[in-house]
Amino acid sequence: MRVSHRFMYDSVINNIMFNATRLAEANQVISSGKQIVNASQDPAKASVILSLRTRLSEIEQYSKNIAESSSWLSETENAIASKNDVLQRVRVLTVQGLNDTNSQPDRNAIATEIEQLLGGMVAVSNRQLAGKFLFAGQNFLATPFTGTPVTYNGDTGTMMREIAPGVQLDIGTNGETAFNVAGASIASDPDTFTMLQEIVDALRASDGTALNEGLARIDRAIDQSLDIQTMIGSKLSIIDRAKADLDETNIRVVALLSNAEDADLAKAITDSSMRQASYEASLGVGARMIQTSLLDFLR
Amino acid sequence: MISGFHGLNIATSALMAYQRAMDTLSQNVANSANPNYSRQRVDFAAIVPATSDMHSTVEWQIGGGIEVTAITRSRDSFLDAQLRLENSRLGTWTSVQDSLGRAEGVFSGLSEAGISSAMDKYWSAWHDLANQPDSTAMRRQLVESAWTISTLLNRNAEELAQERTGLNDQIGSTVTDINTIASQIANLNAKIRMVSIEGATPNDLMDQRDALLDTLASHTGVIVRDGGLSQINVFIGSKAIVRGDLSYEIDATPDILTGDRALTWANDGSPVAITSGQVRGLLDARDTFIPRYQQKLDDFAAQLIDSTNAIHSVGYGLDDSTGNDFWSGTNASDIAVNTVLTDNPEKVAASSLISRPGNNDQALAMIALRQQNSMAGATETFDQFLRSITVDLGSDLHFSETMVSHQSNLTQHLESRREMITGVNIDEELTHMVQFQRSFQAAARMVTAQDELLDTLINRLGVVGR
Numbered sequence: 001m002r003v004s005h006r007f008m009y010d011s012v013i014n015n016i017m018f019n020a021t022r023l024a025e026a027n028q029v030i031s032s033g034k035q036i037v038n039a040s041q042d043p044a045k046a047s048v049i050l051s052l053r054t055r056l057s058e059i060e061q062y063s064k065n066i067a068e069s070s071s072w073l074s075e076t077e078n079a080i081a082s083k084n085d086v087l088q089r090v091r092v093l094t095v096q097g098l099n100d101t102n103s104q105p106d107r108n109a110i111a112t113e114i115e116q117l118l119g120g121m122v123a124v125s126n127r128q129l130a131g132k133f134l135f136a137g138q139n140f141l142a143t144p145f146t147g148t149p150v151t152y153n154g155d156t157g158t159m160m161r162e163i164a165p166g167v168q169l170d171i172g173t174n175g176e177t178a179f180n181v182a183g184a185s186i187a188s189d190p191d192t193f194t195m196l197q198e199i200v201d202a203l204r205a206s207d208g209t210a211l212n213e214g215l216a217r218i219d220r221a222i223d224q225s226l227d228i229q230t231m232i233g234s235k236l237s238i239i240d241r242a243k244a245d246l247d248e249t250n251i252r253v254v255a256l257l258s259n260a261e262d263a264d265l266a267k268a269i270t271d272s273s274m275r276q277a278s279y280e281a282s283l284g285v286g287a288r289m290i291q292t293s294l295l296d297f298l299r
Numbered sequence: 300m301i302s303g304f305h306g307l308n309i310a311t312s313a314l315m316a317y318q319r320a321m322d323t324l325s326q327n328v329a330n331s332a333n334p335n336y337s338r339q340r341v342d343f344a345a346i347v348p349a350t351s352d353m354h355s356t357v358e359w360q361i362g363g364g365i366e367v368t369a370i371t372r373s374r375d376s377f378l379d380a381q382l383r384l385e386n387s388r389l390g391t392w393t394s395v396q397d398s399l400g401r402a403e404g405v406f407s408g409l410s411e412a413g414i415s416s417a418m419d420k421y422w423s424a425w426h427d428l429a430n431q432p433d434s435t436a437m438r439r440q441l442v443e444s445a446w447t448i449s450t451l452l453n454r455n456a457e458e459l460a461q462e463r464t465g466l467n468d469q470i471g472s473t474v475t476d477i478n479t480i481a482s483q484i485a486n487l488n489a490k491i492r493m494v495s496i497e498g499a500t501p502n503d504l505m506d507q508r509d510a511l512l513d514t515l516a517s518h519t520g521v522i523v524r525d526g527g528l529s530q531i532n533v534f535i536g537s538k539a540i541v542r543g544d545l546s547y548e549i550d551a552t553p554d555i556l557t558g559d560r561a562l563t564w565a566n567d568g569s570p571v572a573i574t575s576g577q578v579r580g581l582l583d584a585r586d587t588f589i590p591r592y593q594q595k596l597d598d599f600a601a602q603l604i605d606s607t608n609a610i611h612s613v614g615y616g617l618d619d620s621t622g623n624d625f626w627s628g629t630n631a632s633d634i635a636v637n638t639v640l641t642d643n644p645e646k647v648a649a650s651s652l653i654s655r656p657g658n659n660d661q662a663l664a665m666i667a668l669r670q671q672n673s674m675a676g677a678t679e680t681f682d683q684f685l686r687s688i689t690v691d692l693g694s695d696l697h698f699s700e701t702m703v704s705h706q707s708n709l710t711q712h713l714e715s716r717r718e719m720i721t722g723v724n725i726d727e728e729l730t731h732m733v734q735f736q737r738s739f740q741a742a743a744r745m746v747t748a749q750d751e752l753l754d755t756l757i758n759r760l761g762v763v764g765r
Contacts, residue, residue, distance in 0.1 A: 001719060002719045002722075002727075003719065004331075004338075004718050004719065004722020004723055005332075005722070005723060005724055006331065006332055006352060006722050006723065007715055007718040007722050008333065009332075010698075012716070014711065022643075026559050034407070037409070038401075038403055038407075038693065038696075039403065039408055039409045039689050039690060039693025039696075040400075040692075040693040040696035040697045040700065041693075041697070043690050043692075043693040043694040043697050046408075046409050046689060046693050047687075047689075047690045049409065050408070050409065050415050050686045050689060050690075051683075053415065053416065053419065054418075054686075057416075057419035057420070057423060057558075058422075058553075059422045061422070062426075063432070064427070065426055065429075066428070068431075069430075090529045095559065104486060114438055114716050128413065132433065136657070137655070138650075138652070138656070138658040139654075139655060139657060140653040140656065141656045141657070147415065155655070157652075157655060157658055159657065160429075160659065160663055161429065161430060162666055164428065164671055165670055172657075178483075223313075279687075288706030293725055293726060293729075294725065294726040294729045295725070295729065296731065298733070
């Protein structure tokens with residue numbers, strides 16, 4: 001084989017360039033910490049990375065949705081529990097009022113306490129979370145229960161929240177259901193506030209029949225509150241399960257993404273030092289190759 | 300009867316021949332680093348003794364010395380043709396690779412600042428609004444993330460359009476180059492023909508012409524045919540671009556409307572059939588690759604605009620406004636967030652009912668849009684479609700890079716094969732130098748020896764007794 005000198009020089013340059021490029025690639029992996037920077041380096045992997053990143057951002061978002069839904073539900077549950085506490089107290093007082101040993105002034109005193117509890121009940125019904133009324137349906141910026149007699153200004157709209165792709169949960173408990181406005185929960189009974197007011201009136205009038213009826217109504221209202229609490233509880237457990245799912249998926253997706261995207265440093269550094277060696281070898285060989293010529297030996 | 304001076308003549312012919320050989324060596328050594336130079340070789344031949352019918356019975360035949368019969372280039376025209384073919388294919392893919400590389404740099408789909416990440420943030424903003432449908436802050440955040448999407452789409456569309464303009468400019472300048480080279484080849488053909496008619500071989504002119512052909516072939520695939528008297532004819536497709544001392548121009552005037560340059564023959568207006576070379580790559584990038592991504596971006600933008608507006612315009616804003624579009628525009632270049640919304644974010648419609656700040660039906664419908672197969676004939680979601688643009692561009696670029704590396708290996712291999720034949724090896728030249736130098740010295744010594752012989756004859760003969 002004939003070798004021209006230009007060819008020798010060219011191949012020295014080509015080899016040095018080739019090794020320098022490969023060394024630079026290995027070093028880019030180390031310094032960027034990423035296996036690939038552009039989609040063209042590995043299109044299939046790029047597709048995986050992009051979809052995992054989208055998945056991760058979805059997980060983040062659904063976690064946020066769940067956290068917000070969860071605090072709304074807990075707050076609602078608290079309010080219903082408070083409502084129950086008030087009802088329990090009213091029940092005790094009503095039972096006490098039914099006792100024949102009580103004089104009219106005693107009953108009036110009980111009536112006054114229940115009147116105060118009625119005010120407390122209105123406060124519970126108007127509880128807010130972050131400026132939004134818990135029991136107002138979709139009209140949650142306006143105070144839902146106002147006036148005497150108390151009227152409902154909210155609506156029966158739902159509060160749908162997406163807790164997983166395509167999975168929606170109604171986290172709202174509207175005022176009609178919670179406080180039996182227009183017999184929404186217990187058709188035979190008036191709303192909670194009217195019910196309390198009627199007990200107050202019955203105590204003042206010493207109307208035993210009405211008081212007995214009131215007691216029965218309170219029992220039904222307590223049962224219904226417990227129903228609501230159970231429902232909220234089951235929604236919270238649905239959410240908890242969704243959250244657990246998300247957390248688990250999150251760990252998996254983060255691992256997958258890291259696998260696809262992050263540089264294997266041990267390998268990258270090994271590559272780099274191997275390529276460094278090849279690069280130096282090509283420099284050394286090149287330097288020796290281009291030095292010798294017949295000229296060195298002709299005198 | 301051989302002349303007494305015959306020996307001198309022989310030695311003189313040797314002196315002259317080896318001097319020519321040394322000159323040729325000098326030229327070789329001088330051009331040892333010139334990539335377009337082909338090594339030249341001196342062909343020697345012994346001068347045959349004159350014979351005729353009258354002297355057919357001469358007993359001893361002594362030749363007349365040495366002469367240079369030709370100085371030839373070492374060149375393999377088959378290898379040249381092969382190399383040019385592969386070089387023009389390399390040119391095709393190099394152009395495509397360059398263009399797609401720029402496009403990927405701009406699109407940067409894989410970057411965290413790329414459009415896919417922006418889209419993730421946009422959907423999240425709708426989620427946040429669905430969680431707090433009464434919030435103006437969430438609306439503002441949504442409008443901002445939407446603005447990012449539209450800006451990225453606008454910028455990408457703009458850059459791709461710019462890329463096409465750039466490609467057209469490159470096509471224009473490459474065609475100018477092609478025309479110049481063609482006329483230079485035609486000029487060289489004329490000179491070469493002249494020298495050939497005189498019976499000499501214009502090696503260096505032919506080298507020049509070969510170098511031009513190499514450049515021409517990397518611009519556009521050509522077919523080279525022998526044109527007689529050492530001339531060549533060059534064809535693109537079935538039409539000649541160089542025929543003898545004539546060259547034919549290619550016209551690449553840009554279209555007034557689109558700015559796209561169409562290549563036609565200036566003499567008859569027929570299209571130029573370019574199948575390979577840089578120009579082919581530029582045309583492919585301009586007509587096939589870049590428009591594909593442009594189309595996809597436009598499809599994406601148009602569908603996003605339609606689907607979003609259909610939901611948004613029937614919803615109600617916080618201020619009970621309705622009938623507002625979310626996006627304005629129709630494609631990737633002019634998509635923008637409706638200015639009514641950027642000025643008054645409270646008009647973003649999350650509710651399906653008037654005066655219901657707690658209603659998030661429209662926001663939920665937007666979220667549902669994300670999972671819906673809206674694109675590519677209802678087979679892909681917005682996210683998937685957007686991803687496919689990044690991946691398509693990446694795959695195309697990856698493929699062109701593979702082709703470039705394959706072709707450059709091939710051309711490097713062929714070039715080294717050619718370099719084996721045409722390249723100058725200094726050691727070889729130096730060895731010949733020593734050889735010719737010695738031969739020259741010997742011939743010079745022969746002159747001296749002959750001179751001494753003649754001296755004996757002329758000055759010392761017939762002087763007996765003097």
